[in-house]
Amino acid sequence: MAILKIARMGHPVLHRKAEPVEDPTAPEIANLINDMIDTLEDAGGIGLAAPQVHVPRRVVIFYIPEHRAGEEEEEEPQPLTLMVNPVIEPLTDEKSVDWEACLSVPDMMGAVPRFDRIKYSWTTPEGETDERIASGFHARAVQHECDHLDGILYPMRMEDLTLLGFAEEVQRNQDLVNSVRGE
Ligand code: NI
Numbered sequence: 001m002a003i004l005k006i007a008r009m010g011h012p013v014l015h016r017k018a019e020p021v022e023d024p025t026a027p028e029i030a031n032l033i034n035d036m037i038d039t040l041e042d043a044g045g046i047g048l049a050a051p052q053v054h055v056p057r058r059v060v061i062f063y064i065p066e067h068r069a070g071e072e073e074e075e076e077p078q079p080l081t082l083m084v085n086p087v088i089e090p091l092t093d094e095k096s097v098d099w100e101a102c103l104s105v106p107d108m109m110g111a112v113p114r115f116d117r118i119k120y121s122w123t124t125p126e127g128e129t130d131e132r133i134a135s136g137f138h139a140r141a142v143q144h145e146c147d148h149l150d151g152i153l154y155p156m157r158m159e160d161l162t163l164l165g166f167a168e169e170v171q172r173n174q175d176l177v178n179s180v181r182g183e
Contacts, residue, residue: 004039004053009105009153018056018149024084024123029059033082033125036061045103047141049148052104058085060145068137074117075136083122088146090115091133097180098137100144100154101167109170111163111180112154114140
């Protein structure tokens with residue numbers, strides 16, 4: 001168990017496609033996931049992808065806390081979920097724009113379009129397959145984390161870079177924060 005160093009935007013490991021994991025039950029994958037859990041707890045984020053800790057493999061961990069959950073079943077809180085080789089299938093062409101932040105882009109936030117509804121499937125570290133349907137923030141978080149496996153950071157998904165800024169400055173402007181959300 002160890003807290004790993006988090007790669008920041010500009011490091012090449014964040015900008016390449018991560019390799020699939022051949023054996024999700026391998027001990028080195030269990031060790032990687034345990035270290036990612038420690039690292040996420042320490043850093044205080046919602047999700048972490050292996051490339052963010054300098055490991056170019058298709059592994060993601062995330063959870064959806066109560067305060068980011070919605071009322072609908074597909075937006076409900078999710079326990080810490082350990083995904084090997086996750087795959088996303090959009091269930092709609094519709095996208096919504098909302099704020100995101102990333103441990104690899106520290107101190108910043110940006111407004112990012114994401115599919116409103118997705119199905120995602122993965123292999124567990126026990127070697128089982130699992131899948132869920134997600135909407136709202138749940139869908140957004142999974143798309144953000146899985147993008148890391150394809151070398152994509154959230155600013156690369158943004159359509160309006162005037163909505164990228166230092167979180168401290170952006171949050172001072174609550175009218176802007178709310179207007180992106182249509183509030
Ligand atoms: Ni991120």
